[in-house]
Amino acid sequence: MTPSPLLSTLIPLIPLAAMAWPLHRIIHQEAFQQKPEIEVKRSPTRRADVSLRAAHPFLEVNVTIGEANWSFASDESLKEIYFPLDDSGNLVLAVNATWPKGTPESALFVEFMPDELETRNHTVWGLEEITEEVEFHWDLTP
């Protein structure tokens, strides 16, 4: 049985019909417009030495600035870090310290020594574990 002349004409057109909508999208697509770039303002990065002096041996100390974290093992007392500091000269860091069980209330002296800026320090007092937020400020006006 042979198909009718109409059917035999329409069958080859089926793939073309299937492509019609995608072709329409391609031909009539809107001119590509570049979205305006969002300017990401990055704070200048500075180098600093962070040193710890502990009254009692600690298990671990973590210093966190934003999403960056520096972990001091029990035998470490100095780390070189790179941190962002914007024009305000304000820096917030979190200090978390843990001491072995049975350690009496203890002090941890944290010294922050950024290149070409004055040293800032803070003493964290804690019993077994403490997290403290510390704010430092430098006057960056030339």
Next chain:
Amino acid sequence: MKALLFALLTLTAHGLDVASLHPLITDIVNQVGGNRISIVPVGKPGMDVHQFQPKPSDVRDMAKARIIFASGKGLEPYLGDLKDSLQAHQIIVEVGRTVPSQKVSSDDQIYSCCPNHALGGIDPHWWHNVRYMERAVRVIEKALAEADPAGKATYAANSKAAVARLLQLDRWVKGQVATIPKAKRHLVSSHAAFGYFCKAYGFKATFVQGLSAEGEVSAAQLAESIKTLRAERIPVVFPEVNANPKVLGQIAKQSGTAIANPLIADGSVASYQNMMMANVKNIVTGLRK
């Protein structure tokens, strides 16, 4: 490849070759480097640190040095020229580079110096704050470890020991200063070399000859100094080792102030600790009277 080969040869022969342009820096580099380094002390005790210029023979002596340690903060104005004459394997490390610069301010000083050290200039005498020397130790440790990675642990241990000594020295200085009544903590010296010391240890500073140790003061500047000393009833002035004592003597005579034992301002000595201790002892003796 050539530089690497050179580095290996210099390391295996007699340790890492370095040079130093300032005697105090030589002392500290020796403390951190220990027996892993061989140092050429171009700047020797007794040198005039403000006038020193390396001679061609000094440049030749430094030819093998991988690192040339300088004090920085503008103390060595010839560093630019020296850099031009270095070979590919050599670097200059300014050990005072991480120290916060202190500018010459108009609040507490009398200016009668050379144009190079005018108001607003950076005071290069950063070593008079013991805690700043601690920063220098870390700069030296890092530079040595980068040039000689195999010695990293040694440099770290030596650096830790040097910092511990400096912390002890800093505590000693503070303890000595505490014996001087607060109202008497006013340091009058020849040239403006003690700004960092005064800020760190709580002294008011008056420098009758500005920053330079040369001692050339005009009559107007001399009169201004005498007027200030009289007005502030300064009991004692401190001359400096290696500085012309004539002007200060004249100022002291005309203002009726006593002359104390001299201070070591420019660090032109072999031992940093001895210099700090000698200065502090002289200051305490002079001001406690």
